[in-house]
Amino acid sequence: MRWIVFVAAMIVAGGAFAAGEHGLDVNRLEPGSVSQAEGLAAWGRIHDVVSHPRCANCHTDDANVPMWSGPEYEKPGPHGMNINAGESRIGAEFLPCQTCHATSALPNTVPHAAPHAGAPWMLAPVEFVWFGQSENAICEQMRDPERNGGRDGDAMVEHILHDAELRSFITWAFDPGPGREAAPGTLQEHLDDTIRWVAAGMPCPGD
């Protein structure tokens, strides 16, 4: 009996799919099969996601300060308690993020608790700065392998699938738990838009 309860709890906690599966439909498109206009429309929706506080609060500049939108979830401001991620971006120089943000793929259920995800909590590398940046600046950064971690378009798509497998930060942002506004749309739509944008040649509004 106890074993059955344990298994049932694991199924509930694990959601609809097992660890290691991304649970997404990958509708790949041939390069060049999407028009510039459709690609730009997809980019517009990607921008709505990446500029949302659930994403941009971790993609901050070389002041190394995470942003947050609690407790009243008004406009994002600097993380409370004087948190600084340091150049390590994990808080190694001061107070490590993981002191409060656990690493766990289980859903977030407690309002105002430090959120957790399936990868060690940290700021994104400083080249990936989005918070406070213009739409075109973010677009240029995301398509530039010199500043996006060496990724081409296919690797951007793989990054989303890998995130979903780990239930890491992107997956969390679309399902951040009670009291937090999720990033707009769904993870599936974000994946589809990224595939479209890549197939259109990653156009930016300033092109």
Ligand code: HEC
């Ligand atoms: C002393 C505990 C503590 C430490 C250390 C800490 N945090 Fe937090 N963090 C919290 C709490 C608690 C919240 C949620 C606040 C709320 O919802 O009211 C939070 C929220 C956040 C959010 C907001 C997420 C959102 O929904 O917008 C981000 C981003 C964040 N922390 C990043 C970091 C980073 C990066 C580090 C390490 C440099 C860090 N935190 C270190 C306690 C901590």
Ligand code: HEC
């Ligand atoms: C908890 C902090 C955190 C949150 C929240 C977060 N990211 Fe990130 N992001 C990171 C870290 C750390 C990396 C570097 C890891 C890597 O490159 O695999 C990263 C890298 C990336 C990259 C690859 C590099 C680039 O800039 O092109 C993309 C794309 C990305 N994140 C998208 C998102 C999106 C979309 C969201 C919201 C839906 C999001 N992130 C939310 C921390 C975060």
